[in-house]
Amino acid sequence: xEERFGVHIHTVAAVHAALKLTSRLAQEVGDTGYxxxxxxxxxxxxxxxxxxxxxxxxxVRRLYLDDGQLKPDLTVDSAMLAxxxxxxxxxxxPVAKKSAEAVTSKLATGMGGFARYEDDWYMRTTKSGPxxxxxxxxxxxxxxxxxxxxAQDRLEAMRLIGWCSEHALSTGVLPEQFDLANGKPxxxxxxxxxxxxxxxxxxLYLG
Numbered sequence: 001x002e003e004r005f006g007v008h009i010h011t012v013a014a015v016h017a018a019l020k021l022t023s024r025l026a027q028e029v030g031d032t033g034y035x036x037x038x039x040x041x042x043x044x045x046x047x048x049x050x051x052x053x054x055x056x057x058x059x060v061r062r063l064y065l066d067d068g069q070l071k072p073d074l075t076v077d078s079a080m081l082a083x084x085x086x087x088x089x090x091x092x093x094p095v096a097k098k099s100a101e102a103v104t105s106k107l108a109t110g111m112g113g114f115a116r117y118e119d120d121w122y123m124r125t126t127k128s129g130p131x132x133x134x135x136x137x138x139x140x141x142x143x144x145x146x147x148x149x150x151a152q153d154r155l156e157a158m159r160l161i162g163w164c165s166e167h168a169l170s171t172g173v174l175p176e177q178f179d180l181a182n183g184k185p186x187x188x189x190x191x192x193x194x195x196x197x198x199x200x201x202x203x204l205y206l207g
Contacts, residue, residue, distance in 0.1 A: 001079075001116060006062035007070070009053055010079035016045050017086040046088060050095070058098040059083060061117065076106040077117035078137035081144050091147045100144055106130060109180055112163040113138040126181040134177040135164050135194035139201045146204050154205070161201055164194075174198065 019042035026035035053060050053072070061077040063070040080099045083089045089096050107115045113133025116122075120131025142160035145153040167185070168174050175189035 003122075004062070004064070006064035006073065007053075008062040008079065009049075009059050009077075010082040012045065012049055012053065013082035013086045013088045016042050016049070016083075016088045019045065020087070049083070049088070054095055056098075058095060058102050075118050076102045078103055078107055078114060078134075078140055079117075081140045084147060085140060085143050091144065104141060107137070109133040111178070111180065111183055113160075113167075113178065114141050123177060123179070123187050125179055129180050132177040132180045132186065135167075135174050135191070136176075136197050138164055139194075139197040142201050143197075143204055146201070157201070157205060161198070161205070164198060 019038045023035045023038035023042065026032075026038060052063060052070070055072050055074060059080045060072040061075050061080060062073045064073055065071075080103055084091045084096045084100070091097075091100075103114070106118055107130050109115055109129050109132070111133060113135070114137045115129065115131035116134055116137050118130050122131070124131055138160050142157040145157035145160070164174065167178060167183075169185060169189060173190040174194040175185035176187040176191040176194060178184065179186045
């Protein structure tokens with residue numbers, strides 16, 4: 001979220017996905033050596049992530065440097081869904097389930113959407129709840145539900161897609177987030193990332 005230094009779980013999951021994709025592309029063009037290098041790097045990153053970035057059965061937001069030591073940031077963050085959304089871990093694995101449970105229980109705002117992380121301060125006007133609901137993070141939860149695949153999960157995903165659409169401006173523009181105090185759009189509008197996640201979520205839902 002461009003707010004703090006560290007080794008972030010979202011970045012790690014994105015790098016892992018990039019290595020896997022690069023390995024497949026290299027294999028397709030016949031560069032087996034490079035394909036194997038990327039695959040091995042992805043496997044090493046996967047192993048290190050499970051060893052260093054899992055605490056009490058769930059992913060941590062990041063590792064940060066404190067007095068020369070890497071320590072886990074235990075703040076529940078919607079970015080903890082990234083390893084599942086980007087294919088690093090199976091959505092049915094224990095660490096995936098526990099991470100998702102933490103996100104959905106701790107970051108639900110009470111107005112239908114999900115906050116970025118616990119006690120998010122950005123554009124916040126009320127001390128109640130974890131922070132303002134964001135379109136992006138709400139759609140990440142929807143994507144996770146779609147990947148889980150049950151009829152109930154898909155129904156919840158559709159509800160979240162609908163919530164984002166219903167809260168769009170009259171022009172159809174999606175903002176970054178909504179003020180938890182009054183439900184009004186706040187911060188950037190339109191936000192390309194919000195629209196991109198909506199398209200991605202609908203595409204994932206339609207298969």
